[in-house]
Amino acid sequence: MSRPWRWSVVLGGSVALAAVPLVLAVLPVPGAPNDAAALLSRIDAARGRPYEGYAESTGYLALPVSGDFSSVTDLLGDRTQLRVWWADDHTWRVDTLSPFGEDSLRSLPTGTWQWDFEDDRATVTSGDADEPVRMPRAGDLLAPQLAARLLSEATPEEVSSLPSRRVAGRPADGLRLRPRDPDSSIAEVDVWADRASGIPVTVEVSAAGASRPGLTTTFLDFSPTRPAAADLSFSPPPGARIRTGARPDLVASLQRFAVGTPPASLLGYPRQPFVPFEQGVGLYGRGVTQVAVAALPGGRAAELRDQLQVAIGATKLPEGITVSVGPLGLLLTDPDVTGGRSWLVTGTLTSAGLAGVAHELAADASAVQHGVGS
Amino acid sequence: MIRVELVKLLRRRRTWIAVGLLNLLPTIVAVLLAVTGIAPRPGQGPAFLAAVQANGSLFAIAALAIVLPLFLPVAVAVVAGESVAGEAQAGTLRYLLIRPVGRTRLLVAKLVAASVFVLLSVLTVVVVGFVVGRLALGNAPISQAMISVSGTVLTPGQIAWRTVVAIAFVTFSMLGVAAMALFLSTVTDSPQTASLGAMALLIGSSLLLTVDAARPLQPYLPTRYWLSFVDLYRDPVLLSSIERGVGLQAIYVVVLLGAGWANFATKDVTS
DSSP: OOHHHHHHHHHHHHHHHHHHHHHHHHSOOOSOOOOHHHHHHHHHHTTTOOEEEEEEEEEOOOOSOOGGGHHHHHHHHSEEEEEEEEEETTEEEEEEEOSSOEEEEEEETTEEEEEETTTTEEEEEOSOSOOSSOOOOGGGGSHHHHHHHHTTTOOGGGEEEEEEEEETTEEEEEEEEOOOOTTBSEEEEEEEEETTTOOEEEEEEEETTOSSOSEEEEEEEEEOSOOOHHHHOOOOOTTOEEEEOOOOOHHHHHHHHOOSOOOSEETTEEOOTTSOSSSSEEEEEETTEEEEEEEEOHHHHHHHHHHHHTSTTOEEETTEEEEEETTEEEEEEOTTTTTTOEEEEEESBOHHHHHHHHHHHHHOHHHHHHHHHO | OHHHHHHHHHHOHHHHHHHHHHHHHHHHHHHHHHHHOOOOOTTSSSTTGGGTTTOGGGHHHHHHHHHTTTHHHHHHHHHHHTTTHHHHHHTOHHHHHHSSSOHHHHHHHHHHHHHHHHHHHHHHHHHHHHHHHHHHHOOOOGGGSOBOTTSOBOOHHHHHHHHHHHHHHHHHHHHHHHHHHHHHHHHOSOHHHHHHHHHHHHHHHHHHTTOGGGTTTGGGSTTTTGGGGGGGGSSSOOOHHHHHHHHHHHHHHHHHHHHHHHHHTTOOOOO
16 A cells, blocks of 8 residues: 555544544434423423433633632633433432542432532531521532523523434434523523423523523533432441531521612512511512612622722723623622612623613612611 | 554653652642642642641642642653654664654654653542551541542542542543643654653743633633643542543644645655
């Protein structure tokens, strides 16, 4: 075989090998085009079904926060590799993998166990791992959990079909949710659900005007089967440090910093009943459009304003200073505009939506009056 | 031919110097950990190193993680880069090819010799790491010596087979580097150039793994799955990345060995 022929064989073989993943990606998945409304119902019906697998989430949202919120920054701005064994909403195990070790969280009938390999520490907390208000955790990025949250109030009129694709080697049918709310900063939520089980296996969240999804989560291996009891159970290994954990009271933490009473409704959304107190933080919204507001004390507001003024992408509006990271927006209102108080407004709203909230807070004289009195 | 190459490899003094240097770094780390008692913070430093203070036996795997990202591939690049170019530079390649053996067989023999060097290096790093770890960092009974990454106790049998597979995986992961250096060794008469070329590939790959904009490329980078041997110590074992790593390395080996063959089979040998 001559030299040109040998090189042709090697180059041809190399191109063929490189093309395999591309060809597999574009190969059509057999099956009739799916009906988006029917798929939405199937996804809803599959909630709570058992499954297990290996997933990867990739976020491109560089949040300008640190300290206590660094875990959230990592979740939304980095790649997270997860293993999950999900028996039901109260019995599950989610491992966050790293090249150095593993951080495992298990919700079991006996309590919630957290195992940190590198710290050689097991922490047990009594009761269910879920609370109405808590910090985001890695398991929230799993496609079934994220889709359940984002599609919770979707209507058949808001969804359309997407071409089917293979996820983790299995056929999956897709739908696209386009929120109807003009103030929503989320343009599209694309969800692919496993055809056999209806369990979501891929979710992609795109901000308005973005060229690529700001958050993607997908299974690399997936099986809609009930995990073995041995994979869920946990006994602290000999020699490990064992601690009894106290559940962080996020509501109380937020309440310490909030000094005003949020209005009963904003942008036409009533205040959600999850936060069980009259003063402090107000949550509003529907489906993927969510907004939280809290009035900050003068010192903390000034501190935050100083940080935001030097943050990349910060913009000065007549209503205050704002920063947007993908679909997440944050506005610290100017106290001259909002009745002498600095309100922190954050959520999946456009700049116009954030400004609209500021105007409604300014107009809500009773809220301001309550805040002064507190 | 393979036997000749193996004998040549094992008789070279620099082979054993390279193996010795590979073991020196983990040994220094173990001694420093034992003397100072300062382990890296969780999430910092090579895999398992934060946990070796509690369990000296884990240092066998930590030693592997210490040498894997840089020192082992550099040693492999040097040895494999010298395979053909070293003979050319020494003026012995012409005489080597006078023998009635095909050039393809010669290339395969060189790759086998490089593979044996990798296996030898990995085995000594694990054994020396285990001995040094137990001597310097604690010698709990073997039956209770190892906790899996997931927090379960591994039996000696489980530890044994997982470590054997880890050694095989790390060895196989290095074959891509060896094949790259071997290909470059057929292109140039300078072994240093061939080794540096292979190292440039590794450094480029490692760099791209840290760049967010390169995420679509990352599953295809040669160093992407190297540290996945840690997955063998999870419970249950996670095989996804191991399988992907083996597949990716196999493709690199086939393509680069093919390129070496295409270039070397009828190359004019003047030195």
